[in-house]
Amino acid sequence: MIDTFHHYGPWSWLVVGLVLMALEVAAPGVFLFWLGLASLVVGLLSFALPMSWEVQLILFAVLSIAAVPIWRRLARAKSSAPEHNFLNRRAEALVGRVFTLDKPIQDGIGTVRVDDTVWRVAGPDTPAGSRVRVVSADGASLTVAGA
Numbered sequence: 001m002i003d004t005f006h007h008y009g010p011w012s013w014l015v016v017g018l019v020l021m022a023l024e025v026a027a028p029g030v031f032l033f034w035l036g037l038a039s040l041v042v043g044l045l046s047f048a049l050p051m052s053w054e055v056q057l058i059l060f061a062v063l064s065i066a067a068v069p070i071w072r073r074l075a076r077a078k079s080s081a082p083e084h085n086f087l088n089r090r091a092e093a094l095v096g097r098v099f100t101l102d103k104p105i106q107d108g109i110g111t112v113r114v115d116d117t118v119w120r121v122a123g124p125d126t127p128a129g130s131r132v133r134v135v136s137a138d139g140a141s142l143t144v145a146g147a
Contacts, residue, residue: 010047013046013060014040016036017039020036021037030075034067038067039060095137098147099132101132108122108123110123132144133145133147
């Protein structure tokens with residue numbers, strides 16, 4: 001194996017890097033990508049700077065070991081950012097928004113159209129066409145107040 005790297009020089013690092021990145025597609029997990037990237041960096045540096053195969057191997061090991069913790073730190077920082085993910089909680093995403101009543105609220109019940117969906121609303125009696133603000137959501141029913 002060492003003879004292959006010695007014989008083909010920087011091209012072997014580039015090929016190994018591309019193969020590792022291609023394997024990442026078959027086995028996702030973002031681990032092989034960083035090994036492939038380290039291999040590509042070693043290959044490119046080998047073109048620019050004459051290095052022995054030992055130095056190339058040590059550089060690959062250092063880059064590989066450093067890439068994974070750096071990636072984990074970046075991924076953790078990105079995933080810890082607060083998100084307002086309302087997947088499977090669509091009604092909660094409507095709280096605070098203002099809509100026009102589709103049907104009047106009579107005896108505490110009416111409807112409002114949100115995009116292509118009609119929602120049942122509860123609140124004080126209000127004529128159709130009035131603007132109302134969603135103050136809370138309970139299942140498929142919205143509680144509104146005058147906007």
